[in-house]
Amino acid sequence: MIEIRNLTRLYNGIAVVDDVSLTVKTGELVVLVGTSGSGKTTLLRMINRLIEPSSGQVLIEGADTATLPAHLLRRRIGYAIQGHGLFPHWTVAQNIATVPRLLGWPRPQIDARVDELLALFQLDPAQFRNRMPHRLSGGQAQRVGVARALAAKPDLLLMDEPFGALDPLIRAKAQADLRDIQRRLGTTLILVTHDMTEAVDLGDRIAVMDGGQLVQYAPPARILTDPATPFVRDLIGTGDRALRLLSLTPVSDVAAPGRAEGPPIPAEASLRDALAECLWSGRDALPVAGGGVITLDTLRALARPR
Amino acid sequence: MPRIQPPAVLFALTGLAGLALPLVQLRPNRIVPGEGIALAGLPGGAAITIVMAVVLLAACLPRWTADLRLGVAIAGLLAVLLLLGMAATHLQQSGNALARVSPAVGFWLLLLAFGLMAADAVGRLRLSLTWRWAMLAGAVGIAAAILVSGILDGVSVMREYASRSDLFAREARAHLTLALGSLGLALLAGIPLGIAVYQSPRWRGPVLSVLNIVQTVPSLALFGIMIPVLGWVAATVPGAGAAGVSGIGAFPALTALFLYALLPVVSNTLAGLTGVPVAIRDAAVGLGMTRAQVLGQVLMPLALPVLLAAVRIVMVQNIGLAVIAGLIGGGGFGTFVFQGLNQTAMDLVLLGALPTVALALVAGIALDLLVQGTRRPAP
Structure with a gap:
């Protein structure tokens, strides 16, 4: 569990982060969201003390x-940033091995960990281990950046606009x-973004900064x-908030007993997918794969504030 | 009508001018002026002049490939050197033991023409790094072989050398000690200073300003200033004189060269460090490296190509500037240059100047290759 207590950072007497308190439970994915200058990145960087707080804990x-x-603290906390920040003079394997090497892991253990992470991020170890960063695509470099952050099995991972x-x-x-890997590893993750859609898609909880x-x-x-x-209302926008709300719930959560015509929809699809399918195929109800039915009336009721 | 190559035309014109002007100068002794003799004026020279002129003009044709040009340029360089040696031997057979045969403007122009042609061809060939190292080593090896072979022994500069070979070896060592020693000292002091001003930006302005001012002092003036300042230090500070401090000699020369070298080293260390992208530095700190680890494992390796560029600048600059040390008794090839100027013996001046130029050229190319070897593609 991460507890942020009354954290404040002053620059020339002006509070960039002003008395922020919040608690992140173990295994949770929390997204810090806000416009630029809202203090979200400063807040994140105070957690691993890249910026020292003016007050608070x-x-x-x-x-x-x-x-x-500070450097010992940072070795226990994963850190991944926009543009990945890979060291251009080191191979992919050396980049990923950064923190284990700093911690003095034995060589065979480091090598095994590097291969394990490459496989986890769908990068063939034989092919990528000795590759230099400039020969990676943007997506591959981003994955290596996250793999590097996770290398020493940190309990907490901080990410600053990782998909920017x-x-x-x-x-x-x-x-x-990332969502999949975070669930599987049970890592607590705090992520900064300015993109509310990303926050809604990824976050267990969202912290809005202004x-x-x-x-x-x-x-x-x-x-x-x-x-x-x-401000929060402006940030989420009113245009498609009903659809965003529907996208949060899987069909299986609200499927009711019953029968409907036509091809079924997968149980793990979101309600937003179900609505789209209803509209596209002109049906009022869809059968759910594995039993049950989802109706347009249910969707209508769930797309409104409760 | 095939298009002709503008650089090749320039080389051809330079070479043709060289053929028309005196190749060597024949003088009754080492001080008085003499008469110029063109290549065509030597026995068999007319035919060689025509062959060279035809080759230089033919090289303007666009059909010629880069490797053919390179081959012709190397052959031309060797031919010009051999002709100089043969001309010297031939002209001195006629009696007068004091007579001197020295290279004249025609020789230098021909050397320049074929040298430029070779450099141009090497540039066009886009050779690998290994090949370019091999070519540099080859060029140095061939030059050494020609000097050792005795082909050029009749040439005036080599006769000056023959009467001073012991002294030459000593001054060569002194010259290298001055140039490399000041570079080494500048690296020892300049890299830490560059790192220090990188880490405390407040000091950047003042430190770089002072070094800039030092850099703008003319070299002769700086050497001049050293004499009273260091002379006073040696006379008044106890133990300074015994430690080697003196107003004239190697110490002030080394100090002046060190001061000149400091600005490029400090400013390039700083430029190399500030050139590392912020994201990379952030990642290094964020992953838990200590300050020393960030510097040693990430920042310095990434700043290395820029730092090596400074080493190249300083090396070439100091090899040239070290000549002035000869004026204040600091030793080096400058000793010959200033002795020669005093005696109006141009051959002796050349004995100091030519090795300096050759040394600077080889060091410059070698360090260029080294810089290219360490440069990595941008992240």
């Missing part, structure tokens, strides 16, 4: 991070892969249906 599993030398440099098609895949202050900290559905301030 960060506790990891109850231990104050200020008590540890990717084109939309690769970005969607990279987001899904002018250095935390204005709302809640699960995505709550943010969409009950924005705390006009």
Whole structure:
């Protein structure tokens, strides 16, 4: 569990982060979202003390991070940034091995870990181990950057706009892969983005920052249906919030007993997919693969604030 | 009508001018002026002049490939050197033991023409790094072989050498010690200073300004300033004189060269470090490297090509500037240059100048190749 207590950072007497407190449970994925200058990146960088707080505390599993030398603290916390920041003079394997090497792991263990991570990120170890970063595509470099952050099995991973440099098609895949890997490893993840769609798609909870202050900290559905301030409402936009809300719930959660005509929809598809399918095929109800039915009336009821 | 190559035309014109002007100068002794003799004026020279002129003009044709040009240029360079040696031997057979045969403007122009042709061809060939190293080694080896072979022994510069071979070896060592020693000292002091101003930006302005001012002091003036300043230090500070400090000699020369070398080393260290992308430095710190690890494992390796560029600048600059050390008794090839100027013996001046030029040329090319070897593609 990560507890952020009354964290403040002043620059020339002006608070860039102003008395922010929030708690992240173990295994949770929290997204810090806000416009540029909202203090979200400063907040993130105070967690691994790339920026020292002016006041306040960060506790990891109850231990104050200020008590540890900063570089030792950072070796326990994964860190991945926009544009990946790979070391251009090191191979992919050397890049991934950075933190284990700093921690003095034995060589065979490092090699095994590198291959394990490459495989986890769908990069063939034989092919990529000795490749230099400049010979990677944007998507591959991003995955190596995340693999490097995860190399020493940190309990906490910090990511600053990790998908910022990717084109939309690769970005969607990279987001899904990250979500999948984070669930599988049970890593607590705090991610910074300015993109509300990314926040809604990825976050278990979303922390909205504005002018250095935390204005709302809640699960995505709550943010969409009950924005705390006009700023949060502007950030989510009103154009497609009904569709975003539907995209949060899988069909299997709300399937009712019954029968319907036509080809079934997969149980893990989102309600948004179900609505699209209804409209496209002109049906009022869809059978759900594995039993049950989802109706247009159900979808209509769920697409409104509760 | 095939298009002709503009650079080749330039080389041809230079070469043709060289053929028309005196190849060598024959003088009754080493000081008085003499008469110029063109290649055509030597026995068999007319035929060689025509062959060379035809080859130089033919090289303007676009059909010639780069390797053919390179072959012709190397053959031309060797031929010009051999002709010089043969002319010297031939002209001195006629009695007068004091007579001197020295290279004249025609020789230098021909050397320039074929040298440029060779450099141009090497550039066009886009050779691999290994090949270029091999070519540099080959060129040095052939030049050494020609000097050792005795072909050029009749030429005036070599006769000056013959009467001073012990001294030459000593001054060569002194010259290299001055140039390399000042470079080494500048690296020892300049790299830490560059790192320091990188880490505390407040000091960047003042430090670079001071070094810039030092750089703008004319070299002769700087050597001049050293004499009273260091002379005073040697006379008044206890133990300074015993430690080697003196107003004239090698110490002020080394100090002046060191001061000149400091700006390129400091500013390139700084430029190399600031050139490392912020994301890379952030990642290094964020992953838990200590300050020393960030510097040693990430920043310095990435700054190395820029730093090596500074080493190249300083090396070539100091090999040239070290000549001035001869003026204040610091030793080196400058000793010959200034002795020669005093005696109006141009052959002695050349004995100091030619090795300096050759040394600077070889060092410059070698370090260029080294820089290219360390440069990596941008991230």
